[in-house]
Amino acid sequence: MATTMSTTSYEQVTENSTSGAIICSTSSDKVGFWGKTPAAQRAFVASVHNTTALAVSASFGATQLACVQELMNTCINLGIYATA
Secondary structure, three states: OEEEEOOEEEEOOOOOOOOOOOOOOOOOOEEOOOOOOOEEOOOOOHHHHOHHHHHHOOOOOHHHHHHHHHHHHHHHHHOOOOOO
């Protein structure tokens, strides 16, 4: 559904659904933002995605850094996080 306001045209994702919107329905579906090539969901890696280790760590170390890097890489691949 294309909507026009003033001189700006945009596509509304939800079409005013009260239930919300799903962008992708499977982990292999691809999405991209701001002109980036669409990418599928990144694979789950237990050693990186285990949030229990983040909550009990006394200091910022390799585990926390790996988690931050994974988040950054995901955002970069989707085009959400600018690199230049």
